[in-house]
Amino acid sequence: MSAASVSRLSLRFRVSAAFGLGLLVVVSVLSAATWHLATDYLLNQRQQSADRHARINARLVENEVRDRTDGLGELLSGLTSGPNSTILVSLPGGWHTAGRPIGPADLPPGLLSRTRPGAPAHDRFTADGVPVLVVAQQLAKSKGYYVELHPLLGLERTFRKLRMILVAGTVTCGLFGVVLGAWAARRALRPLAAFTETAARIARGDMRARLPEQAGPDLAPLAATFNATADALERRVRRDARFAADVSHELRSPLTTMTTVAEVLERRRDAMPAPAQKALQLLLAELHRFRGMVLDLLEISAVDQADNGEERELVDLGSLVRSGVASSPAPRPALELPSEPLLVAADRRRLDRVLANLLDNAARYGGGAVRVAAHACHGVVRLEVDDAGDGVPAELRERIFERFSRGVHAGRRDPGSGTGLGLAIVADHVYRHEGRVWAEGRPGGGARFVVELPQAHG
Structure with a gap:
């Protein structure tokens, strides 16, 4: 929007928009910070829980492999935490899986290479439409890997609700800022509206219009100065009106005399030479015009006098x-x-x-x-x-x-x-x-x- 377009918008609209935009920006920043802090905290908690769970399960797997391998499938089935969880164990003899069928090829590339002894690797991805957190840990004694996929459906639902709440709260706060700005602008501009109305009344000729006394320290000097200016203007207008009325009244007598003499001469016009007749005609026209001007000036002076409404x-x-x-x-x-x-x-x-x-x-x-x-x-x-x-x-x-x-x-x-x-x-x-x-x-x-x-x- 150009500067000219902005200048044509009302001050109340601009104040309301500024309040709404300012509150929207502040709440958006706070919502973004809340979102990042909350999601990071919940993911960290989920990751720490998954690490502890994977560490214990990996130890059980190593104990089972060390003693015997024929019961590994039963152990892995017992270690799965739900229908959407998956456990994969890599041993020198191949891969063993339990739970939801997710194969090694579905794991994120480079996941196993990022594992270190005592330092599991983590990643998040979507497996068959289900968001999961994968934890990979080395099996030092068995020279293999323990991989566990934890479903994040509950956490995703929590994130979705949190996102909706933050977005709705941000939009609501923006609208509230607009309403608050409109209310504040209306209260702040109320003295300006009174100033505009009083000035318009004075411009229309109501010299008695004045601003009400203001209690605020910022507006009181403005109201006092405006009223003092209006008083001075009223005195000037009244003085000019009296002067115009006095002059008009003083002109009426000589004007009446001149008009009477001109009319007497008009009745004897035929006895005058042609140049005198033309001069008399011009004189009569100017006298009639002058008389109309004097009457109009008297009317103007009457208009400028105080109108108390008693004649209405x-x-x-x-x-x-x-x-x-x-x-x-x-x-x-x-x-x-x-x-x-x-x-x-x-x-x-x-x-x-x-x-x-x-x-x-x-x-x-x-x-x-x-x-x-x-x-x-x-x-x-x-x-x-x-x-x-x-x-x-x-x-x-x-x-x-x-x-x-x-x-x-x-x-x-x-x-x-x-x-x-x-x-x-x-x-x-x-x-x-x-x-x-x-x-x-x-x-x-x-x-x-x-x-x-x-x-x-x-």
């Missing part, structure tokens, strides 16, 4: 859309509204302004609204306004909701170009209602502006 009420979005479209001066678009109420807890005046600004934006830049729809889906009420324009380029779909941003129409100065505050007011009002707004392409061409608000229940 249950509003039927469908009814609001019908009345808003009916009162709009633009051509009436097609309406797609359900028969049941679409209730939201909102400030009706602000929702009216949201719809009016979206319709005005469609009329100014999108060739007019062609469809307005509203419906409820998954706990939210969705409002859609489609226009007949060329659509909004993907790289501008977020920027057009910024203040004084007019997208591809930023260079226009004609009377109908707008001030660049309409969609910013829409975004501010929607965020004040814990909602979302965005622009996307309309199927068939044009732009679609979507507003989502939390659904309320009456």
Whole structure:
């Protein structure tokens, strides 16, 4: 997996995977060590027992051979320890066997050559499907060899059970590490989630959002610093809002006077020479645009004031859309509204302004609204306004909701170009209602502006 792919994984997933992998590696090492120690110990014990057994049996065989050889077969049959054991004795006269039929040719190559007086040779192999431990010992007095095959079926079953237990324990510990990592990551990232949510609320315009006080010595300074930064930002925003409101209020009086004088001159326009008429027309257009900007600035300053929710009420979005479209001066678009109420807890005046600004934006830049729809889906009420324009380029779909941003129409100065505050007011009002707004392409061409608000229940 590349570094870019790893960086796209969530931190919680990476912590969980690290816990699981780390515990899996540690337990795997311990399981491997346990396996080797246990198997070596059991095999050594089995080998020592086989050596003692072979040493005693070899002595009995030598005593029997020294006295007589006609009873050797009966002795070897009595020395076999089970149906799967085998005894082979090599004497100058040939091989003698007892127990399961295993011939000298089936023994591991070089086994007898590795024996020394008092030092038996050992080996493990599979004889006719049965794992065995073979012990070969020299018969010094008889100048031969004593070979005994001990079955390891019981030991193999023990090894198989031990292997299953170790593998199951290793896998279980790995899964437990993943669960433990997920739990630890969730607890460790809980303050980060609170930080993200608070920062998102501030970004949406909720200047009152703060982090809760943290008891931990590591998180307490972070929470205190973040809250202090948020306090300073709130004071700055409030100060700027008051400044914008004061300036807008101060501009209203001279602007009203200039507009009144311009309208008086407009009524006497026919008595003016052509250059003065053109200048008056330009003056009126700029005054109307300036007046719209001042009203928008007043609206922005009102948006930036604290919203305590006291002006909110249950509003039927469908009814609001019908009345808003009916009162709009633009051509009436097609309406797609359900028969049941679409209730939201909102400030009706602000929702009216949201719809009016979206319709005005469609009329100014999108060739007019062609469809307005509203419906409820998954706990939210969705409002859609489609226009007949060329659509909004993907790289501008977020920027057009910024203040004084007019997208591809930023260079226009004609009377109908707008001030660049309409969609910013829409975004501010929607965020004040814990909602979302965005622009996307309309199927068939044009732009679609979507507003989502939390659904309320009456």
